[in-house]
Amino acid sequence: MATIKDVARMAGVSASTVSKYINGGHLRQENVESIRNAIDALDYRVNPFARSLKAQRSRSIGILLPDISAPFYGSVVMALDKCFREHGYHTLISCYGSNHGLERDNLSFLITNGIDGLIYIPEDLSADEFYELTGNFSIPTVQVDRIIQGVASDAVLVNNTDAVYQAVSLLVQRGHRRIAAITGPKSVFTAKERLVGYLRALSDHGILYDDALVISDENDFATGYRGFEALMAQLDRPTAIFTTNYDITIGLVTAAREQGVRIPEDLDIFGFDCVEICTMMKTPLPVVHQPEQEIGQTAAGYLIDRLEGYGGLPRTTRLECRIEPSGTI
Amino acid sequence: MATIKDVARMAGVSASTVSKYINGGHLRQENVESIRNAIDALDYRVNPFARSLKAQRSRSIGILLPDISAPFYGSVVMALDKCFREHGYHTLISCYGSNHGLERDNLSFLITNGIDGLIYIPEDLSADEFYELTGNFSIPTVQVDRIIQGVASDAVLVNNTDAVYQAVSLLVQRGHRRIAAITGPKSVFTAKERLVGYLRALSDHGILYDDALVISDENDFATGYRGFEALMAQLDRPTAIFTTNYDITIGLVTAAREQGVRIPEDLDIFGFDCVEICTMMKTPLPVVHQPEQEIGQTAAGYLIDRLEGYGGLPRTTRLECRIEPSGTI
């Protein structure tokens, strides 16, 4: 494995000149050429550890999230990865599986591994814990999708409340008065916000809230599947159901179909996230679609700004969701 | 940020003694204690770059794959990430989006970033290209899910042929003679193998192959959805359809349902991968289920063995898929 000294020797210059060449300095034309030749001949590559040690930065970005196998997160991470790579950063991905201890440990692990910046989808850490783990290292952070109350960092969120408000309002316009909701854990930021949109829409349309119509459990298939059964077992059934997550939506629709319940004739459903699946149906299921690409791009942009020295106050972006199919409203 | 020298000074020992402590050497009890105290007091953490520079290894593993947002890959990566973390490695994940140029670039990028080992789900690289990019660095590699012909590395695959053979045989046992298949691109390793299983099952049961019944396109929802339409538009329709991928399965089922085609009464379907969705249906859709956890664990184990010095011949494991729901056969 060739070093910068080997290149310098072969090119007949000093190591510092080669370094200057690599890092974009101005050199005499003849030196440029001989260095380029030497690098090619030796197949020289900069040693990233020596560089990081000296320069005190690694050009690596930590991404800490609950679960990379969830399609929404997967898509966001794809977008992040692409943006960072295009700017010469690489990504260290770490999943904590909605486990509090692991969320702590993996955050600590990323920091210990010398990340320059952090993309963080939090779940169960307090502001105190976050600062305890990161405070002394003051790593630029962008929170994505959710935020920890009391942590002042850049953040990229979606406008959960408005999106859900629109969706539920649409169901009202279609004539529904008994509209149920199946959501994820109430302790999670996004579930809370989405519930607020639901409540506000009901209230603005003069519909009384009935807590028998709201089911909060895990963000998974089973919650949607069993939620359907629980709601339909009631005497005064809902005529429409709104969901707040990909897996819940699929579980719900699957259960409805199995029971021979026609959508939307017998039961109206408004889904979340699974736009590819839902919009290709003959009678497309309307869904709230979060802009994964845009989320990733915005978050990566914020972080890169910070890494390049931007020192302004923390910024928060609320990206708008789209209702799909777009002609629905 | 405290260094090892600060710790040494505070503990009243030399830096080399602290290093010995950190790396598990044997020290006098009083030194152990004063060093531990100093580390706590200063919140000292090893600088990973200095360590990597000196020790010539980074404890980082590259994972190169097409698309992290696909649920199957996502699950495998979750398992890999967990195993490596438990052994003190972290993962550098890089997606190339089924793009040949990116597959090259990202491989090169990972190597340039000093990974100790590589987990690789290949698609479109030749053995020559692979060796050109990695040869001089001889990085321990485990190929997963697919392999490049001519690259001799450890590999973890599933027994695609047998799994599909079983699935198609099951359809035959149920009385089907016209069994269609919808698969991914024929150039991809897994699609090829799965097609072999399909052909062999037909042949073993004395069924003539009809190439109008085989559709090969992308591994996506649209392929399944349109595949249904194309197959059902034929004069001599299939009575059963077999798929080889998650998205294709969902597309196919969605299309069938929209047309009011009853499964399995009107059309029998055998799906792939989407076990969570399919087994929760009232009449569970049988699927081939790949053992994502086991794949990840086995691959991580192989790589860790190599990193710890194992020098045996390349090993290949073929893991068995399961037919779900398990009582199907």
Added chain:
DNA sequence: GCACAAACGCGAAACGTTTCGCGTATGCAC
């Protein structure tokens, strides 16, 4: 052809760790 300014390249030091060989302290047996 000379003087000066600008451009450019060089060497040394530093980043924070691990490793290696050597020297000192320790403990044991007599």
Added chain:
DNA sequence: GTGCATACGCGAAACGTTTCGCGTTTGTGC
């Protein structure tokens, strides 16, 4: 109390890069 073997800690060197200040070369204007 002495001698020896062992255990332990120390200092120095090395990993490969970037950076900084200084000295040399180059070019320009007269």
